[in-house]
Amino acid sequence: xFAALVELAPGRxxxxxxxxxxxxxxxxxxxxxxxxxxxxxxxxxxxxxxPHPRVTYRQAPADASGLPDGSVDLVTVAQALHxxxxxxxxxxxxxxxxxxGVLAVWCYALLEIEPPLDALITxxxxxxxxxxxxxxxxxxxxxxxxxxxxxxxxxxxxxxMDAEWTxxxxxxxxxxxxxxxxxxxATGRDAVGELLxxxxxxxxxxxxxxxxxxxxxxxxxxx
Numbered sequence: 001x002f003a004a005l006v007e008l009a010p011g012r013x014x015x016x017x018x019x020x021x022x023x024x025x026x027x028x029x030x031x032x033x034x035x036x037x038x039x040x041x042x043x044x045x046x047x048x049x050x051p052h053p054r055v056t057y058r059q060a061p062a063d064a065s066g067l068p069d070g071s072v073d074l075v076t077v078a079q080a081l082h083x084x085x086x087x088x089x090x091x092x093x094x095x096x097x098x099x100x101g102v103l104a105v106w107c108y109a110l111l112e113i114e115p116p117l118d119a120l121i122t123x124x125x126x127x128x129x130x131x132x133x134x135x136x137x138x139x140x141x142x143x144x145x146x147x148x149x150x151x152x153x154x155x156x157x158x159x160x161m162d163a164e165w166t167x168x169x170x171x172x173x174x175x176x177x178x179x180x181x182x183x184x185x186a187t188g189r190d191a192v193g194e195l196l197x198x199x200x201x202x203x204x205x206x207x208x209x210x211x212x213x214x215x216x217x218x219x220x221x222x223x
Contacts (some may be wrong), residue, residue, distance in 0.1 A: 001156075002158070008102045009101065011020050012073065015036045015074040016032075018053075018076065019040055019041075021049075022050060023055060024078070025054045034054065035056065037058060039060040043059055062085065065092055065096060067096045076095065077089065079140075090103070090150060090151075098133055099218065102220075105139040108216060109215075112212070117210075120199060124174075131183075132179035133178070144219050150220050152222045153221040156220055160215045165212050
């Protein structure tokens with residue numbers, strides 16, 4: 001995906017990763033750009049950011065990057081746009097991008113393993129912890145297709161993230177879901193702990209690694 005975005009960008013000098021969190025996307029972009037400025041409003045997120053010689057981390061809101069006008073070839077927003085003021089992000093992207101510069105936003109929703117396990121995880125997502133998702137989460141379920149994207153949009157080939165996980169690694173990931181954290185805090189229950197015996201029946205040996213996939217929904221457009 002990063003290579004495809006680089007091909008769209010008019011240059012490879014500077015990129016801005018907005019809402020960088022712990023910098024995962026910034027690191028990917030930095031493999032292709034001379035310099036990446038990665039911003040996030042959260043000091044706690046930035047304290048866990050991954051170091052890279054071409055990435056400069058900066059605490060800043062999404063609508064005030066601190067970058068000069070017309071100074072950036074690519075703006076990325078990875079799994080974060082639904083938490084931000086979209087109009088403000090789009091205004092700031094227009095301000096900092098060079099003519100022909102590219103804004104790319106992407107998200108992913110539920111992981112996919114195989115149908116029986118997917119059905120269990122979907123039920124867990126929608127019913128067990130469904131009430132505890134914030135409303136913004138719904139935007140990821142539609143792949144950002146319901147948002148107004150005021151840029152000259154460029155089509156990209158379908159993309160996905162892949163991993164190979166044990167059952168314990170899957171459980172660790174599920175425990176990071178904000179809805180799971182809210183559910184457990186509100187009910188005093190261990191939602192993932194209750195799900196694990198059911199998952200184990202279809203998983204096989206717990207240390208067996210299974211392919212895990214997340215289809216990516218990417219929207220990219222030019223100024």
